[in-house]
Amino acid sequence: MRIEVHGTVQGVGFRPFVYRLATGLGLRGEVHNAGGHVVVRAAGPAVAVDEFLTRLTGEAPGQSAVDRVVVTRESGSPDGSDATRGRFTIRASTDERSGPRELPPDLATCDACLRELFDPADRRFRYPFLNCTGCGPRATIVGDLPYDRARTAMRGFPMCGPCAAEYRDPANRRFHAEPTACPDCGPRLRWSTDRVADALAAAEAVIAAGGLVAVKGIGGYQLVCAADAHETVQRLRTAKHRPRKPFAVMVRDLAVARTLGDVGPHAESALRSTARPIVLVPRHPGAPVAGAVAPGLAELGVFLPYSPLHHLLLTDLDRPLVVTSGNRTDEPIAITDDHADAVLGPFVDGILFHERPIWSRYDDSVVRVVAEHPRVLRRARGHSPAPMPLPASAPAPLLAVGAQLKNTVTLGIGGRAVTGPHLGDLSDVGTLAAFEESIAALSGLHAVTPEVVAHDLHPGYLSTQHARRWWSARDRIGVQHHHAHVAATAAEHGVAGPFLGLAYDGFGLGDDGTLWGGELLLCDYTRYRRLARFATAPLPGGEAAVRGPARMALGYLFGAENRLPDHVTEDHGLLARLGDRQVTLVRRMIEADVNCPRASSAGRLFDAVAALLGLCDEATYEGEAAVLLEAAAARGGPSTPLRWRLGRRAGLWVYDPAPTLVDVITADGPVETVARRFHRTVTEVSVAMVTECARQTGVRTVCLGGGVFQNQLLAGELTTALAGQDLEVHLGALVPVNDGGVSYGQAAVAAATLREG
Incomplete structure (x- = not known):
């Protein structure tokens, strides 16, 4: 059989899984990455091949997502192939183009790697960059597919003998783990001055003394200080031009998180997920953090360590830390060493650099439990660029450029949508540049050139101006702002027929030229009619x-x-x-x-x-x-x-x-x-x-959208009340209800519009 497996099957240990499954069943053949999918050729007794096909999807690695399996029966094997030599192998990747490419988000450090990190007998003891096929950076280090080390930011770090042996060993969990490394062959930390032998210890000493440090993370630089250091937190506010917006607090484990706030079961599941987002939880009155962390608010944004470096910092310092994006408010996060040195260096007490390049900028995701379900408020590291479904298969690749605030961009390919990471407010020059970089990166990674662009109706949005500058009128689809909001919710939940869209937000341009923001619409994906308003x-x-x-x-x-x-x-x-x-x-x-x-x-x-x-x-x-x-x-x-x-x-x-x-x-x-x-x-x-x-x-189907529905109290009471009226109610979960979800909604409308012709 020739088997093509499509979906999120690269960067998640899928080839090693196929190898172990096939050899365990006594099959001959090979597996390799091809473009954005995996190709398997398997030969053996019919009963074994049938079992292989069943288990291929039923037992796939937890971080994978198999969307489609195409099986073709072959009459024989070419001479010299592994299928004729009586064994199964992992073959070198090829660049076949068949179907959409999918790349997994970055994965939080797994339990097995965590045990090694703190095991004095392990050769990776306290190594800040250990990972395996089940964890580590993915989207932030990949430049192209198929997913091989030569196409990642690790290409400059040749594996040493022991790492190469693990990489080739089918019994090892680092079998074909592309970012794998160790202290002898991988990236290293560096403190602001090269004269310091132990860079991590130097950074920790500054933080412990009440200082402020910039740390190179997974998807960008972060600013770190002790969460109970009131004067330092105030200093951080001044440096970031952020007078009152709350900071997130990273804690060592769930036990510490529970000392800061009320961590219910839904919040716990979000905290423990491989995405490791910031989760908003009700704050305990006596929480041991400075009042300046979240002034006047009843919630704290709490998250767990998601990289080995974070685990080392939290374990060594043994206190909650403010960990926030390495930028000034509304500017893009620094990802290069020179940029961090120039922008962050003047107001921090030191920078903890490392040698692994960051190829894609990803902020931390933010989640809030609303209506008894974790809801993504900012879709970034850990969630993006995982694909989402479209309500109709787009006949041509399309790009949706989003709104002005909380901007994201979405690429529509066939029946799938890939939304890039949260970018922010496009009025900032740096964010506008990051917006254009994100479009180029998404298009390049997925090997498509968008033929149609979907955009907001507001002519003042820089995203709209970008669409009008680079696409002709016949290749543009204008999408009303609130239609995009509710279409995003509908598309995420697979709503097929007409629905009532309740859109509450700040405002967006209506089709009558006035500003809307408290609307009830009768919708499908290609049209809408206004029924009620504020x-x-x-x-x-x-x-x-x-x-x-x-x-x-x-x-x-x-x-x-x-x-x-x-x-x-x-x-x-x-x-x-x-x-x-x-x-x-x-x-x-x-x-x-x-x-x-x-x-x-x-x-x-x-x-x-x-x-x-x-x-x-x-x-x-x-x-x-x-x-x-x-x-x-x-x-x-x-x-x-x-x-x-x-x-x-x-x-x-x-x-x-x-x-x-x-x-x-x-x-x-x-x-x-x-x-x-x-x-x-x-x-x-x-x-x-x-x-x-x-x-x-x-x-009888109602879809809620718009930033007002980030409000936990309103959204919870309203969804309960509407359900009590025998209505089917949907609220965004993986797609933000705020403007961060607008590009996905635009893509849903554009795909359906193109399908209708």
């Missing part, structure tokens, strides 16, 4: 209102679609906090309709309520006001909703938040209680809109 309010100063929740609150007070009573707006404490000059200026802008675009935005409504409750007047990072509002609501306990009104306007159901805001302003009781009541209100409004439109359309 009432509009002006954004005074445009982007200034996004950065300033207090301005957004003034937009609702003085310019909501249904005006609030004057006696309520004139006496609010927000006006006194802002001062007469700013209030008068913003009010005149609204009355004159000068630079005050209107938006039907759920996200901006959350911002306004946060400002009205005194939680956040100026946001220092995207979503800060909503995060603080949710944190307050989580402390509020169960409560009754505020008033709300749902009516018809121009053929749409419209939620009027004016009664809600009046209650926010005039309600007695703690801020936390009002915040919780507001969340309860949005849940009730949403259920009312969805159930009424489900009754009218007969569509």
